[in-house]
Amino acid sequence: MPGGRFRPDLKHPQPWESDLNPHALAGENVGVLGPHPEDDAPTAYDLKPLHGRLSQFTDDELKQIPVLPAGSRLEQGATYIDLHAADCHEFRALGNMEAGPDNWYVPKDSVGYVLWNRLLGVQNPARLDEAPRPQ
Numbered sequence: 001m002p003g004g005r006f007r008p009d010l011k012h013p014q015p016w017e018s019d020l021n022p023h024a025l026a027g028e029n030v031g032v033l034g035p036h037p038e039d040d041a042p043t044a045y046d047l048k049p050l051h052g053r054l055s056q057f058t059d060d061e062l063k064q065i066p067v068l069p070a071g072s073r074l075e076q077g078a079t080y081i082d083l084h085a086a087d088c089h090e091f092r093a094l095g096n097m098e099a100g101p102d103n104w105y106v107p108k109d110s111v112g113y114v115l116w117n118r119l120l121g122v123q124n125p126a127r128l129d130e131a132p133r134p135q
Contacts, residue, residue: 041066050083050104057118065119066110068099079108081119090120 044050045062054062067083074080074093081090083104090108099105108116114129122128 041068041072043067044083044104044106047104053083054119061115064111064115065106068103068105068107070099070101070103072099072105074098074105075107080105081108082106083119088120 043063044054044057044065044067045059047067050062050067054065057065068074074097076093076095078093079090080093081088083106084102106119111119117124117128
């Protein structure tokens with residue numbers, strides 16, 4: 001497949017298609033993108049149980065942290081953290097993953113760089129945009 005993308009016009013000839021590719025598109029993400037629940041998801045500000053865990057964040061910062069509602073499908077290959085987990089670390093989602101009632105998943109691509117690093121507990125001033133700038 002040129003460019004690694006699915007091209008319907010380049011299928012195997014009909015008599016051999018099922019033999020040459022019996023599970024066509026299995027595990028592939030093709031077609032129109034699905035819904036993006038992070039676009040209208042509640043934020044960490046809306047979830048009162050998160051206020052204690054994220055007490056070092058201002059209300060304005062909490063409003064910038066979308067938390068996927070239960071039942072939201074995670075995007076395959078996208079990076080998330082689960083603020084409900086005791087050990088908050090980033091992970092890459094698989095295509096079959098979805099947010100459960102005990103998850104507070106935050107998508108990395110919906111949060112600013114500095115805020116993301118603070119959520120992860122990064123202490124390096126350069127990664128928190130606090131390093132002195134060269135003059």
